[in-house]
Amino acid sequence: MAEIIAALEGVVVRYPDRAPIGPLDLSLAQGDIVALVGPSGAGKSTALRLLAGLETPSEGHVRTTSPGRTAFVFQSPTLMPWADARANVALPLELAGVPEAEARERAAAALTSVGLGASLASRPRQLSGGMAMRASLARAVVTEPDLLLLDEPFAALDSVTRRRLIEDLHRLWADRSPRPAIVFVTHDVEEAVYLAQRTVVLSGSDGRVTRARPTPGSIPRPADWRADPACHTAVETLAADLAAAMPEAAA
Structure with a gap:
């Protein structure tokens, strides 16, 4: 039986201006x-x-x-407009203390894995919507998340x-x-x-x-x-x- 990675157990979320959400149970x-x-x-x-x-x-x-x-991909790519694709994808690794050279190498590999190997130096404004979302996906998976x-x-x-x-x-x-x-x-x-x-x-x-x-x-x-x-x-x-x-x- 596969290991349980995360679970919501009887979760209720209350807001001041609407009915509460839950209780919600979800096991992953x-x-x-x-x-x-x-x-x-x-x-x-x-x-x-x-x-x-x-x-x-x-x-x-x-x-x-x-x-x-855990890694999160949002509705919009939320890429840093001043940084190229490789720097955007390397960011979570660098924040986690991975040396810059290793982070950039892993970022390049992640971008290549989603079909952006030729766009490592491209800024977000140079990417189509689909390419920007691929970069966002690469940024999420480069950390090898469990969830x-x-x-x-x-x-x-x-x-x-x-x-x-x-x-x-x-x-x-x-x-x-x-x-x-x-x-x-x-x-x-x-x-x-x-x-x-x-x-x-x-x-x-x-x-x-x-x-x-x-x-x-x-x-x-x-x-x-x-x-x-x-x-x-x-x-x-x-x-x-x-x-x-x-x-x-x-x-």
Whole structure:
């Protein structure tokens, strides 16, 4: 049985101007790839912030076996505009005390692994949206995290670029030993089914887990997997789960 990397146990988050989120329970084993879906306001991004230690629960517990071994990819690339791609990716290593020469070498290798080996000296303004997100992904994986959190990182990209980035993510995950746990927030049910081993649906009313479904097939996906009837069935089933999770007023 795979080691548990992190968990939310009976977590509740209270805000002054809205109903509380939770209680939320989520367990992540080593090598898990989990997609979080749910209506806006269901607490998907909150769950990521809790797992990253960026937010403290009002009730319940956040468990992690590897403090400091978590990486976060946000909705926008958040690259330093004055630094080139290699310096941006090397930053978390340098902050952790890795010598500059080693950090830059590892950053170059990470950028090459996501197809940016020819863009090491490029500034963010010289990168397309997809290239900038690849650089952000390289910056996250260069630290070899045990837990990788992604908050709708591909939402602003075209569908072809999004698919290629998911394939890159699958390849990076498959090449690591031990493999990291990944939690990916998305509003796109097809993206969730293609990306994840299982999808967790959060209620739009209170952020509780309403459904957790495994996805058929192996990861990385074969080239023709989207044409598989099992894929179509999984997408339609998840779409129905998401519709059922909508608050009554929005349904």
